[in-house]
Every structure is written in C-alpha cells, then in structure tokens.
Amino acid sequence: QVQLAESGGGLVQAGGSLRLSCAASGRSISNDGMGWFRQAPGKEREFVGGISQSGTNTHYAASVKGRFTISRDNAKNMVHLQMNSLKPEDTAVYYCAAAPVGLSVYQSSYTYWGQGTQVTVSS
Numbered sequence: 001q002v003q004l005a006e007s008g009g010g011l012v013q014a015g016g017s018l019r020l021s022c023a024a025s026g027r028s029i030s031n032d033g034m035g036w037f038r039q040a041p042g043k044e045r046e047f048v049g050g051i052s053q054s055g056t057n058t059h060y061a062a063s064v065k066g067r068f069t070i071s072r073d074n075a076k077n078m079v080h081l082q083m084n085s086l087k088p089e090d091t092a093v094y095y096c097a098a099a100p101v102g103l104s105v106y107q108s109s110y111t112y113w114g115q116g117t118q119v120t121v122s123s
Contacts, residue, residue, distance in 0.1 A: 006117040
C-alpha cells in the first residue's frame with residue numbers, strides 16, 4: 001500500500017512558477033510509474049504528465065509541454081512537478097498518482113492517488 005501526499009500548491013500570478021511535490025510512504029515507489037493529473041472546476045480530471053520508474057522517460061500533455069517538468073528522487077521516495085509560465089487555465093487541483101504498470105497516460109493504470117493540492121493562477 002502506498003500513501004501519496006502532495007504539497008506546494010498555492011496562488012500565483014500568470015507567468016509565475018510553482019513546484020509541486022509528492023511524498024510517498026508505505027513502500028518504495030521506485031518500481032512505479034508516477035503521474036500528475038489535474039481537475040479544474042466543472043471539468044474531468046486530465047493527465048498532465050508522467051515519469052517512468054527510473055526517471056529516464058517522461059511524457060506530457062500538449063497543453064503543458066515545454067512549461068512543466070516532472071522529476072523524481074527514488075532515494076527520497078518523492079516526485080516533483082515544476083510548473084513555469086503558468087496560465088490561468090492551469091488553475092486546478094493537482095494530483096499525483098502511482099502506476100505499478102509503469103509510465104501511462106491512462107488514469108485507469110494508476111492504483112494509488114494523493115488527496116490533491118490546489119493551484120490557482122490569477123490573471
């Protein structure tokens with residue numbers, strides 16, 4: 001069983017940056033693909049990006065590619081989401097999730113989810 005806890009959300013002006021962190025506990029996540037998802041008010045949860053077990057491979061949604069970067073520190077059992085050039089449309093609750101099957105864009109691949117952290121980008 002893995003418990004995931006996101007942190008680092010907050011209010012930022014458009015063009016600013018935030019770094020989200022996801023701390024895992026219960027067991028090592030070194031064998032899991034890790035993903036970040038977000039859900040804006042009135043919208044369905046969507047894939048933001050993911051990283052493979054070793055960190056070698058990443059994949060991003062088109063809407064964030066070039067602005068967001070995912071990294072992981074398996075020694076510390078943590079995953080990070082660096083968000084730059086933030087836009088008001090990035091406003092959402094951000095979730096990290098663990099996928100034992102590896103890097104995936106599909107929510108159904110992710111077995112463990114955090115509670116989410118709110119990111120609000122003002123214009």
